[in-house]
Amino acid sequence: MVFVGGGALLSHAVSHALALGLPVVLVCCPAGDPALPRLARLGVAVIESGDPSADLPIHLASAGVDVVFSINNRFLLSDAVLASGPRFYNIHNGLVQRYRGLAEVCVVAAICRGEAEYGATLHRLLPGQKVDTGPVVAQQAFVVAAEDDFATVFGRGLDACKHLFEKHAAALVAGDPESTLVDHAGKALGYKDVARLCAEASPERRRRASRLGPYQAFFPALAAQLADVERHAAA
Numbered sequence: 425m426v427f428v429g430g431g432a433l434l435s436h437a438v439s440h441a442l443a444l445g446l447p448v449v450l451v452c453c454p455a456g457d458p459a460l461p462r463l464a465r466l467g468v469a470v471i472e473s474g475d476p477s478a479d480l481p482i483h484l485a486s487a488g489v490d491v492v493f494s495i496n497n498r499f500l501l502s503d504a505v506l507a508s509g510p511r512f513y514n515i516h517n518g519l520v521q522r523y524r525g526l527a528e529v530c531v532v533a534a535i536c537r538g539e540a541e542y543g544a545t546l547h548r549l550l551p552g553q554k555v556d557t558g559p560v561v562a563q564q565a566f567v568v569a570a571e572d573d574f575a576t577v578f579g580r581g582l583d584a585c586k587h588l589f590e591k592h593a594a595a596l597v598a599g600d601p602e603s604t605l606v607d608h609a610g611k612a613l614g615y616k617d618v619a620r621l622c623a624e625a626s627p628e629r630r631r632r633a634s635r636l637g638p639y640q641a642f643f644p645a646l647a648a649q650l651a652d653v654e655r656h657a658a659a
Contacts, residue, residue: 425597426489426510427451428476429497431642433515433582435459437495437589439466446597449487452476454498477502484508491597494549495589503551512549513596515588516556517581519543519563524556525612528643529621531578532650533613534568535633536625542568542577544584546592548603555612559603561596564588575637615645622653630657 425446427438430453439462441448448468453459455472463470473479476499484492485508494501494514506512517527519542523534534542543565548558564584568577595601613621622630634650636643 425449426480426484426487426492427495428453428480428492428499428501429495430454430457430459431496432459432462433496433585435462435466436586437493437593438463438468440586440590441593442466442468444594446593449489450483452480452483475499477505480505481508484510493589493593493596495585500555501549506549506551511596511600513561514547514549514556514558515585516545516547517578517585518545518556519565520545520547520556520560520608521606522609523613524554524609526614527581528574528578528639528646529613529615529617531574531581532618532633532646533621535572535574535577536621536629538629539568541565542581544581544588546588554608557608560606561601561603562588562592571632573632573635573637575635575639578636578639615649618646618649619653622650627657630654 425441426449427434434453438448438451451463451468451470452473454474471479489510492510492512494512518530523530543563545563546561550558564587566580566584634654636647640647
């Protein structure tokens with residue numbers, strides 16, 4: 425198998441795959457990614473890439489890879505890569521029926537809208553489809569309490585992502601399990617949506633969505649945008 429992505433979520437998945445005895449042929453992540461030191465300790469082959477769609481094909485062809493996992497992957501994979509032979513799977517921090525796009529913005533949206541439920545999705549990546557719209561293999565949902573903030577919901581979403589990989593990785597490598605087409609959220613969310621989402625929220629929800637906690641260091645652009653929203657609200 426091949427992995428594409430970054431961060432602790434990626435390195436955890438690689439470590440778990442190795443513990444299961446699954447063959448990890450290659451890991452592709454951005455240059456300087458925080459996962460690199462742990463991946464080096466795990467002894468897996470790594471390529472650092474700012475364009476996986478350009479750099480992966482030669483490796484996929486030469487290694488005879490059957491499965492590629494996209495985990496905490498910020499890059500959109502091209503249709504040519506997705507049609508190159510292997511089965512591609514993605515794990516998204518969000519329930520795609522309601523939230524597609526950047527995970528951190530999806531969590532902000534869920535809190536601003538007062539969602540009572542959030543979760544994670546394991547789905548296929550197929551050519552010609554929009555972001556986070558592939559057939560769903562599995563999901564894991566959890567309750568969002570009235571007092572939960574960004575740090576709480578995002579962290580529990582990461583735990584759900586880990587659980588989905590741990591539960592289904594071996595089966596996905598062994599074959600092509602059943603997947604289900606679901607109705608998806610109409611729009612993938614990005615940073616351009618943050619100000620609007622905050623403007624539509626009550627002050628209390630907006631404040632909870634702005635409490636990034638330990639994740640503030642990982643999302644400096646989001647932290648700056650939310651701080652700007654709060655400054656304008658206080659003016």
